[in-house]
Structure formats: C-alpha cells, structure tokens
Amino acid sequence: MIAEPLEKGLAEDIESVFGLDKQGPNILLDDTLSSEVDKNLRNAIKDSIVQGFQWGAREGPLCDEPI
Incomplete structure (x- = not known):
C-alpha cells in the first residue's frame, strides 16, 4: 500500500x-493488474x-489518530 498526499484543495x-462517516476524504484505489490478481477471488x-x-x-x- 502506498500513501501519498493530495494536491492542495483536492481533499476538501x-x-x-x-x-465517509465524517472520517475524511480517504480513498482506497484498486490498482491491481488482472494478469497478476484473480479478480473473481478479489x-x-x-x-x-x-x-x-x-x-x-x-x-x-499510531496512537488512535485518524488518517
């Protein structure tokens, strides 16, 4: 997993x-390749x-601090 900052203003x-539930703009992106991952299993x-x-x-x- 890779975490990267967003451009200024994009998060807002x-x-x-x-x-999501007032937890902020966290995004989970599926960047898997069909040649490497069985999409049906995923x-x-x-x-x-x-x-x-x-x-x-x-x-x-760390320390119960939300991302």
Missing part, C-alpha cells in the same frame, strides 16, 4: 462529496478489504 473537494473478499481500510483509516496507524 473530495470530502464535500464523498466524506471480488469475493472486496467487502472485507474495504472494511479493513475504513477501520485502519478511522483508528489510525
């Missing part, structure tokens, strides 16, 4: 449209991946 624009666990990402963003990587 995203948050006003897609803000789709079977997609909800768990999204839930894990949301949980991690909400709890934060």
Whole structure:
C-alpha cells in the first residue's frame, strides 16, 4: 500500500462529496493488474478489504489518530 498526499484543495473537494462517516476524504484505489490478481477471488473478499481500510483509516496507524 502506498500513501501519498493530495494536491492542495483536492481533499476538501473530495470530502464535500464523498466524506465517509465524517472520517475524511480517504480513498482506497484498486490498482491491481488482472494478469497478476484473480479478480473473481478479489471480488469475493472486496467487502472485507474495504472494511479493513475504513477501520485502519478511522483508528489510525499510531496512537488512535485518524488518517
């Protein structure tokens, strides 16, 4: 997983449209290649991946600080 900062002002624009449970404009992007990942298998666990990402963003990587 790679985390990168967004351009100035973009986070606010995203948050006003897609803000999730007031947790901010965190985005999980599927950047997998179909030649490297079985998309059917990935789709079977997609909800768990999204839930894990949301949980991690909400709890934060250190000291319970949300991302």
